[in-house]
Amino acid sequence: MTRILSSDKLDNCVARWRKAGNKVFGPVKKETTSSYAAVESAAEFDLGLILPDRSVKELFFPQTEPMMRYSIKKQAIDTEDFQPPIEKRIIFGVRPCDASGLAIDDPLFGWDYKDDFWFKRRNNSVIITIACTKSDDFCMCTSLKLAPDSTKGADVMLRPLQNGKGWQVEELTDRGREAVKEIADLLQDSAEPTAPNAMVPEKFNLDACVAWLRNPENFESSFWKEISMRCIGCGSCTFLCPTCHCFDFQDEGDTYNGIRRKNWDSCSFALFTMHTSGHNPRSTQSARWRQRIMHKFNYFPGKFNVNSCSGCGRCSRQCPVDMGITETLQAISTLQP
Amino acid sequence: MSTQETYKTKVKELLSSGKVKMVIGYKAGTTADRRRPHFMRTPEEVDQLVLDSACITNLSGYLLSEGLLSDGKEIAVFLKPDGIRSINILAAEAQLQSNQVVVLGFDINGSEISALQGERASDFQALTSSSNEARLHKQQHPESARLEQMTPAERFAYWEDAFSRCIKCYACRQACPMCYCRRCIVDNNQPQWVNTSSHTLGNFEWNIVRAFHLAGRCVECGNCGRACPVNIPLGLLNMKMTDEVLQSFNHYPGVSETQEPVLASFKKNDSETFIL
Numbered sequence: 001m002t003r004i005l006s007s008d009k010l011d012n013c014v015a016r017w018r019k020a021g022n023k024v025f026g027p028v029k030k031e032t033t034s035s036y037a038a039v040e041s042a043a044e045f046d047l048g049l050i051l052p053d054r055s056v057k058e059l060f061f062p063q064t065e066p067m068m069r070y071s072i073k074k075q076a077i078d079t080e081d082f083q084p085p086i087e088k089r090i091i092f093g094v095r096p097c098d099a100s101g102l103a104i105d106d107p108l109f110g111w112d113y114k115d116d117f118w119f120k121r122r123n124n125s126v127i128i129t130i131a132c133t134k135s136d137d138f139c140m141c142t143s144l145k146l147a148p149d150s151t152k153g154a155d156v157m158l159r160p161l162q163n164g165k166g167w168q169v170e171e172l173t174d175r176g177r178e179a180v181k182e183i184a185d186l187l188q189d190s191a192e193p194t195a196p197n198a199m200v201p202e203k204f205n206l207d208a209c210v211a212w213l214r215n216p217e218n219f220e221s222s223f224w225k226e227i228s229m230r231c232i233g234c235g236s237c238t239f240l241c242p243t244c245h246c247f248d249f250q251d252e253g254d255t256y257n258g259i260r261r262k263n264w265d266s267c268s269f270a271l272f273t274m275h276t277s278g279h280n281p282r283s284t285q286s287a288r289w290r291q292r293i294m295h296k297f298n299y300f301p302g303k304f305n306v307n308s309c310s311g312c313g314r315c316s317r318q319c320p321v322d323m324g325i326t327e328t329l330q331a332i333s334t335l336q337p
Numbered sequence: 338m339s340t341q342e343t344y345k346t347k348v349k350e351l352l353s354s355g356k357v358k359m360v361i362g363y364k365a366g367t368t369a370d371r372r373r374p375h376f377m378r379t380p381e382e383v384d385q386l387v388l389d390s391a392c393i394t395n396l397s398g399y400l401l402s403e404g405l406l407s408d409g410k411e412i413a414v415f416l417k418p419d420g421i422r423s424i425n426i427l428a429a430e431a432q433l434q435s436n437q438v439v440v441l442g443f444d445i446n447g448s449e450i451s452a453l454q455g456e457r458a459s460d461f462q463a464l465t466s467s468s469n470e471a472r473l474h475k476q477q478h479p480e481s482a483r484l485e486q487m488t489p490a491e492r493f494a495y496w497e498d499a500f501s502r503c504i505k506c507y508a509c510r511q512a513c514p515m516c517y518c519r520r521c522i523v524d525n526n527q528p529q530w531v532n533t534s535s536h537t538l539g540n541f542e543w544n545i546v547r548a549f550h551l552a553g554r555c556v557e558c559g560n561c562g563r564a565c566p567v568n569i570p571l572g573l574l575n576m577k578m579t580d581e582v583l584q585s586f587n588h589y590p591g592v593s594e595t596q597e598p599v600l601a602s603f604k605k606n607d608s609e610t611f612i613l
C-alpha cells in the first residue's frame with residue numbers, strides 16, 4: 001500500500017496550496033507555445049505534454065530581471081536595489097530533466113558569489129516532479145545517466161498510476177514534506193500499480209565523449225567546423241536549455257537615470273565575446289559551438305563535478321537547422337579519444 | 338528518373354568538373370519530416386542529398402557565411418522561387434554577385450516537386466514576374482483578414498500578447514537570408530538604439546524594427562516563423578508589410594536584380610515632401 005493523489009483531487013490541492021499562501025505553477029499551453037506558468041486552477045494545467053517548450057529555469061532565472069535603479073545627480077549617485085521575490089511557490093508537474101537542470105545550476109549560482117535572486121526563489125519553491133511515461137525522438141536523459149523518473153532536484157516525486165487516474169506520492173525533502181502535509185487528507189492509500197517509465201534509448205556513450213573532449217589535441221580538430229557548419233548562431237538552444245545560465249548586464253535608460261537589468265545571453269552570439277577593440281576570441285560559429293559543448297561536458301564538470309546537461313533534448317527539438325547536442329555527442333562518441 | 342535523382346547526377350557533375358566548389362542542399366534530419374542543410378564538396382557527399390516536398394528552408398542565407406564567396410569561386414544552391422528572389426535582392430543590395438551562384442531550382446506542389454530550368458537567377462525572370470502577378474491577386478490569409486477586422490486597440494493587444502512570448506533569441510534574424518548585417522542594430526551598444534531586454538516593450542521594439550527593415554525586402558519564405566522557438570506568427574507581419582509595399586509602391590521584392598530597393602531609392606517627383 002502506498003499513498004496516492006488521485007487526478008480528480010488535484011484541483012482541491014491547487015486551491016489548498018493557494019489558500020496557504022502559495023503561488024502555484026505548472027505546465028500550461030498558451031497560444032502556440034507551452035511553459036511552466038502560474039495557474040488559478042488545475043484545469044489550466046496541460047499534463048499531457050511530453051515537456052513544455054520552455055524550461056523551468058525561467059521561473060528562477062527570468063529572461064530579464066531588474067537589479068538596481070540608478071540616478072546620477074550633481075553631488076551624488078543614488079542607487080536602489082531591487083529585492084529578489086520571496087513569494088512561496090509550488091511548481092507542479094515539473095519534468096525530471098527540468099528539475100535536474102535546477103540542481104545542476106545550484107553550485108554555479110552559489111560558487112564565488114551567492115546569487116540571491118536564484119536562491120531566494122529556490123528556497124521558496126517546491127518542485128513536484130512527475131515521472132515520464134512518454135518521450136519523443138529528442139529525449140535523451142538516459143544518455144546523461146539520468147532517467148525518466150530521476151529524483152534529482154525534486155522535492156516531491158509523483159509516479160503516474162497504471163490506470164491513469166493519479167499518482168503515487170513520495171516526499172523527498174523537508175520542503176516537499178511540508179507541501180504534502182498541506183494536502184495530506186486529500187491523499188488515499190491504494191495498491192494500484194504505477195505505469196512503466198518512458199523508454200528512452202541511450203543515444204551515445206557519454207564517457208567516450210568526455211574522454212575525447214578532455215584531450216587538448218581535439219580542441220583544434222576540424223571536427224568542430226564540420227559539425228557546426230549549418231549552425232546559424234541564434235540563441236534558441238541556449239535560451240530553451242534548462243541549464244544554460246549565461247547573462248549580461250544592461251543599463252536601460254539614459255546617462256542619468258535608469259535601471260540595471262540582468263538579461264539572458266548566449267555563447268552562440270558573435271557579440272558574446274566581442275572585445276571593445278573589435279577583436280573576437282571566438283570569431284567563428286564553430287568556435288562558439290565548441291565552447292557550448294566544452295563548457296557543458298568538460299569545463300563545467302571539471303569545476304562542479306556534474307555535466308551541464310540534463311538531456312531534455314530542447315536544443316535539438318527546436319533548432320531551426322536540426323542541429324543540437326545529441327548529434328554532436330553521437331558523432332564524438334564514435335571518434336578515437 | 339525522379340527529380341531528386343536527376344539533380345544528384347547534375348550535382349556530381351558540377352563538383353567533379355570543378356565548376357563549383359560547393360553545393361548547398363538538403364539531407365535527412367532527425368525525424369522523418371525534418372530536413373537539414375547539407376554542404377557538399379565532394380561527389381561522395383552527394384549520395385546523402387535529399388530533395389522532396391519537406392525541403393522548405395530557404396538556403397540562400399548560407400551564401401553570405403563569412404568568407405564563403407570571397408575567393409570568387411562559384412557555389413550551387415538548391416532554391417525554390419522564394420530563394421531565387423532572395424538571390425536577386427542580395428545581388429541588388431551588393432551582397433553577392435549573381436554570376437557566382439548556380440541556381441538549382443525546384444518548386445513544391447503539394448507532396449510533389451518539380452525542377453525549374455535555368456542556371457543564373459536572371460534566367461528565372463518569367464517565373465519571378467508571374468509570382469509577382471500571383472501575389473497581387475492572392476487571397477487574403479484568413480488570420481490576416483481577422484486582424485484587419487480588429488480595432489487598433491484589439492490589434493495592439495493581439496501583438497502585445499504575441500510579443501510578450503518573445504525571448505529575443507534572434508533565431509528569426511539568424512534564419513532570415515535578408516538579415517545579413519554583420520552588426521545588427523540591436524547589437525549596437527554605443528549608443529544602444531534598441532533595448533536588449535526581453536520585456537514586452539523591448540520585444541515590441543525588436544519585432545517592429547525587424548519588420549520595418551524587411552519591408553519591401555522580405556520574400557515570404559517563412560524561415561523566420563519556422564525558426565521562432567515560441568511560434569510567434571511572424572508570417573502575418575511579413576504578409577502585411579508585403580501587402581503595403583505592393584499597394585503603395587507596386588513593388589514586389591526580388592523580381593530581378595536590377596529592381597531598385599523600394600525603401601532605399603528616391604524619385605524627385607515623389608509626392609511626399611518628407612522622407613523617413
Ligand code: SF4
Nearest residue numbers: 231232234237268319
Ligand atoms: S545549434 Fe541550432 S539553435 Fe543552437 S545556435 Fe545553432 S542554429 Fe541556433
Ligand code: SF4
Nearest residue numbers: 241309310312313315
Ligand atoms: S544541452 Fe540540450 S539536451 Fe542538454 S539540457 Fe540543454 S537543451 Fe536539454
Ligand code: SF4
Nearest residue numbers: 513555556558559561
Ligand atoms: S523576414 Fe522571414 S519570411 Fe521574410 S525573407 Fe526573412 S526569413 Fe523569409
Ligand code: SF4
Nearest residue numbers: 503504506507509565
Ligand atoms: S525567433 Fe521568436 S522568440 Fe526569437 S527573437 Fe525572433 S520573435 Fe523573438
